[in-house]
Amino acid sequence: MSTSGNSIIGAPIQRIEGSLKVTGAARYAVDHPMDNIAFGVPVASTVGNARIARIDTSIAQRMPGVLTIIHHGNTDQLFRPAGQLEQSSRAGEVRPPFEDDKVYYYGQYVAVVVANTFEQAQDAAAKVKVQYETQPNVVEIADAPPPQGPPRIHYARGNADPAFESAPVKIDETYVLPPETHNPMEMHATIAKWEGEKVILYESSQGVVNHQHVLSEMLGIPVDQVQVLSPFCGSGFGGKLFPWPHSLVAAMAAKRVNRPVKFVVPRALMFTAVGHRPLTQQRMRIGATQDGKLLSIHHDVFQPTSMVDTYVEAATGVTTMLYSCENLTANQTLVPMNIGTPTPMRGPGIVPGLFPLESAMDELAIKLNLDPLELRLKNYAEQDESFSPVRPFSSKHLRECYQIGAEKFGWSKRTPQVGSMKSGDEILGWGMATATWHASRGSATVRVRLNADGTARATCATQDIGTGTYTIFAQVVSEKTGIPIDKIEVVLGDSSLPDGPTSGGSTVTATILPAVSAATNGAIDRVIAAAQTMPSSPFKRAGAGGDPPKLIMTAGRIHVADQPPESGIPFQEVLAQHRLAALEMESRTAPDPTTSRQFSGHSFGAQFIEVAWDPGIARMRVSRALTVIDAGKIINHRTGRNQILGAVVMGIGMALFEETIYDKRNAKPLNNNFADYIVSTNADIPDLDCIFVEYPDLHLNEYGARGIGEIGLAGIASAVTMAVYHATGVRVRKLPVRIEDLIAGQQMTA
Amino acid sequence: MQVFRYSQARTVDGAVENVARSGGAFIAGGTTLVDLMKLNVLQPTSVVDINGLPLDRIETLPGGGLRIGALVRNSDLAWNDTVRQQYAVLSEALLSGASPQLRNMATTGGNLLQKTRCYYFRDTNYACNKRQPGSGCAALDGFNRIHAVLGGSEHCVATHPSDMAVAMMALEATVHTQGPKGERAITLDDFYLVPGSTPDRENVLVPGELITHVTLPALPSGTRSVYLKLRDRQQYEFALASSAIVVNVNGGSIQRARIAFGGVGTKPWRSREAEKALEGQPASPETFRRAADAAMASAKPLKYNAFKIELAKRALIRNLEQTTQAA
Incomplete structure (x- = not known):
């Protein structure tokens, strides 16, 4: 635990870069001013499966301002990424652009026009004529050839087949989650600028180090030149x-025209060329006793991937660890299709995997006439049974999440009959689900510098993707040194800084905290050493036993450990006496492999949803959402809460609105814009609440903090569909819940 | 977007003359035109900016009624006191449309001419008779969940997207224009055309003809009006089904009813069938159901949009329930 007890760890500190963002001063990828910049606009395929027979650039080439048009016929050589042969090398799509004359998906780049202005490039791009020899598209599992070979993922414990066969109570249902598109506000974009043999890339990236490595490999240049x-x-x-x-x-393009080139992925191509959450078709079979003890689980997943990449949406993982169940089999099968390569989307694997598991648990509870929460407690996993031998959890307080959530939500007032709860003219439905996310950390290197002007600076080649990473760096430096937050500069998002983690999997916080802590302590130690050796040191008086007194740093001052800070001197005076500009320390920390093998690390949560159903006009709204999270120590309650509530908003969209719809005829995502791809608006979101159950997970790091970027989304969709069932009697197994499903359900029961 | 000439009109006469001569397009708020120009769906060679014309006033007419200039912004019209008090259905319809930013730009005339949100109209790689006559209709065997169940043809099933126009249909608005051959007044119902075999012709305007204003008749005292829009989410989405109604009830009996639907028709859909089923009848659930059934009697569902028929009925019934309750 932190020794100082300084309340800055955990405090609801505002984002330190917040004022830059709200004043527009923060520079995003394409905001960086650049002399003599040129603009790239893509020509994208309008078919899903084809060979390019001919590209005619004759008109476009002669249009005003056009500098070059690059396509497979005249491309410079690019390479494939090393992938698993290297560390930090994963590309979204392994196929370099323009590699050959093949079109594998709608919206694949087939050419790029580079011109003096964006308008000229766009004008010319519309005049590039592409002739295709088309083949039939496959964008639905039913149209694909049956998958061959063993499943991509197979897991088994016990003997699930006979256990299911002989189970007194059975659930056997198939659930479908549609493809979803990430759609961040800032579109993917790059400014590329060459300085001699070196290329500088301004990106909107969740991983500058991985990006650097992959670009080095695919451009075929040394990593230090990117x-x-x-x-x-x-x-x-x-x-x-x-x-x-x-x-x-x-x-x-920038190399070819010898100028910086700006390329913004248009919103329409955000649906094709930059990944998406793939559809998953998931059959869930559960066998149970009459009193609700799980006897067996079968979880079978079919999932599309692209023709060029093997992306696995690891949906079965969560099934193997969430509940106690002796007999379990899970299989995942991939189906290559004419779609862009899928990629992780918030809560990959677990979010889609929890929907069928938690839905099937609710269906089982109804069949057994058990409260859904009680069913979960009956099958509570005290240990992680997915490992053999089973592993203890590093810290699990899910029972308390259920309890606090149920109390706060008023769960005991729930009457289980469909449509039995009312509020005015509306029918209420209540649902709940378990949330989880694995807790892990990686390695990171952080440099902390204490400056003679009383300020500090922390640097690392990780990045803040809007989650609050900048701020927690400053919080740790401030906690250790006592330097106020506003005197701490944090520099991230630059691959030339000491190696930092990719912002993914809710791992950055757990990963960087130990490194910031170690680097800050190291820098403090150097200042203390300087304090002991400076010419007029007030600390030369021998302590007990003749040793120099033990010095510490508090409130920005170096002082004797058992005396108040005011007795010491400001650290900048130490530096000034030595005529030093600064003292700094670089520290690299990595997880202890023994601990990570001893324990299973997971965050947990319980999510409660109320929907309000107006049957007269078939209107379904979420009217309450409560989330209780066990994610260890929360480093910043403001940004932490924001992460959870933002994820809940996304979960409501996932449950009720989001679906990328492909046209079977040409493999186009039809609703490829913000008007037709429906996400939650403010008007769709009720007051949300979030409670943290804070038990530091000290196996993970000294603060006991786990990441919280994904877990808030985990249980929402299943809790919503349970609430929808409770209100309407309609069980939606294919997301999103649509008006037509609810009307059809009403007409059936009428 | 393709290169185009841009000019600003100083007078209505000048604007009309310019567009009649050049075959170009008027631009006011630009919320439809610029969007579709970016997609190369509309490619006018010349664009005449009419924002400087004196057509931005809302005036009460002598003898009642309202005159709304073609350049009155949607947000100004929605928040106008007279509109809120006397034509509530119009204010509600406007505020249910688009987003505040769009409503601040969009104009009354432009909204009447808003183009469909059909996926296939908006993508030049698809067959679309509205965009390119004779090329076919990709929506018929495509994903037609958002398409029309009323007024469609084998050539086009695109919905008219406006909410404002649905309210104006129920208010029996009149469109006033000035064209190369002078001024004319057209009832809103006559202004719009159903697609038939010429879905590219959405209204009766001739090239160069400019909407100058819209008039709303005075309503009998005691009139109640309301707009209800049903859709997947609560804001910033076109209607799956919407209902605008303007009714007078006396002693539990419906004296007068004007009924229009949005989101279900190829034009803002006035339902005289529903009006007939309501007028002179007691304000009862049976009457409402009969009117709803009458309104949708001729509806033709496509593969994905059959639910719209039921949804539209429910929107109407809910509106009738609300407006016919004793105050």
Whole structure:
């Protein structure tokens, strides 16, 4: 635990970069001013499966301002990424742009026009004529050839088949989650600028180090000749974890025209060329005793991937650990299709996997006439049974989440009969679900510098994607040194800084805290050493036993440990006496492999949803949402709460609105814009509440903090569909819940 | 977007003359035109900016009624006191449309001419008889959840997207224009055309003809009006089904009813069938159901949009329930 007890850890500190953002001074990828910049505009495929027979650029080439048009016929050589052969090397799509004359999905780049202005490039791009030899598209599982070979993921414990066969109570249902598109506000974008043999890339990235490595590999140049900058990111939701083809297109184009090139992925292509959450078709079979003890679970997943990449949406993982169940089998099968490569989207694997599991648990509870919360408690996993031998959880307080949530929500007042709860003319439905996310950390290097002007600076090649990472760096430095937050500069989002983690999987907080802590302590130690050796040191008086007194740093002052800070001197005086500009320390920290093998690390939560159903006009709204989270120590209650509530908003959208709809005829995502791809608006969101159950998970790091970027989304969709069932009697197993499903359900029961 | 000439009109005469001669497009708020120009769906060679014309006033007419200039912004019209008090259905319809930013730009004339949100109209790679006559209709065997169940043809099933126009239909608005051949007044119902075999012709305007204003008749005292829009989410989405009604009830009996629907028709859909089923009848659930059934009797569902028929009925019934309750 932190020794000082300084309340800055956990405090609801405002984002330190907040004023830059609200005043528009924060520079996002394409905001960086650049002399002599040129603009790249893509020509994207309008078919899903084809060979390019001919590209006619004759008209476009001669249009005003056009500098070059690059396509497969005249591309410079690019390479494939090393992937698992290297560390930090994962591309969104392994196929370099323009690699050959094949079109694998609608919205694939087939050419790029580079011109003096954006308007000229766009004008010319519309005049590039592409002839295709088309083949039939596959965008639905039913149209794909049956998958061959063993499943991509297979897990088994016990003997699930006979256990299910002989189970007195059975659930066997199939659930479908549609493809979803990330759609961050800031579109993917790159400015590429060459300085001699070195390329500088201004990106909107969740991982500047990985981006640097992948671009080095795919451009075929040494890693030290690539610099990636992403000081701000207008959200990523997973879509910006790995580099996508536009970054390479910009780099290649900039080299060819010998000018900086700006390339913004248009919103329509945000649905094709930069990843999405793939559809999952998930069959869930559960066998149980009459009193609700799970006897067996089968979880079988079919999931599309692209023709060029193997992306696995690891939906079955959560099923293997969430409940206690002796007999369990899980299989995942991939189905290649004419779609862009899927990629992690907030809560990958677990979010789609929890929907069928938690829905099936609710269906089981109804069948057994048990309270859904009671059913979950009956099957509470005291240990992580997915491992053999089973592992204890590093810290699990899910029972308390259920209890607090149920109390606060008023769960005991729930009457289970469909349509039995009313508020005015509306019918209320209540649902609840378990949430979880795995807790892990990686390695990071952080540099902390204590300056002679009394300020501090922390640097790391991680990035803040809007979550509050900048601020927690400053909080730790402030906690250790006592330097006020507003005198601490944090520099992130630059691959030339000491290696930092990718912002994914809710791991950054747990990863960087130990490194910031170690670097800050190291820098403090150096200042203390300087204090002991400076010419007029007030600390030369020998302490007990003749040793020099133990010095510490508090409130920005170096002082004797058992004396108040006021007895010491400001640290900048120490530096001044030595005529030093600063003292600094770089520290690298990594997880202890023994601990991570001993324990299973997971965050947990309970989510409660109320819907209000107006049957007369078939209107369904979420009217209350309560989330209780066990994610260890919360470092910043303002940004932490914001993470959870933002995820709940996304979950409501996932439950009620979001679906990327492909046209079978040409593989186009039809609703490829913000008007037709429906996400939650403010008017759809009620007051939300979030409670943290704070038990520090000290196996993970000294503060006991786990990441919280994903878990708030985990249980929402299943809690909403349970509430919808409770209100209407309609069980929606294919998201999103649509008006037509509810009307059809009413007409059936009428 | 393609290169175009841009000019600003100083007078209505000048604007009309310019567009009649150039075959160009008027631009006011630009919320439809610029959007579709970016998609290369509309490619006018010349754009005449009419924002400087003196058509931005809302005036009460002598003898009652309201005159609304074609350039009155949607937000100004929605928040106008007279509109809120006397034509509530219009204010509610306007505020249910688009977003505040769009409503601040969008104008009365432009809103009447708003183009459909049909996915296939908006993408030049698809067959679309409205965009390119004779090319076919990709919506018929496409994803037609948002398409029309009333007024469609084998050539087009695109919905008219406006909320404002639905309210104006129930208010029996008249469109006033000035064209190369002078001024004319057209009832809103006659202003719009159903697609038939010429879905590219959405209204009776001739090239160069400019909407100058819209008039609303005075309503009998005691009139109540309301707009209800049903859709997947609560804001910033076009209607799946909407209902505008203007009714007078006396002693539990419906004296007068004007009924229009949005989101279900190829034009803002006035239902005289529903009006007939209501007028002179007691304000009862049976009457409401009969009117709703009458309104949708001729509806033809497509593969994905059959639910719109039921949804539209419910919107009407809810509106009738609310407006016919004793105050």
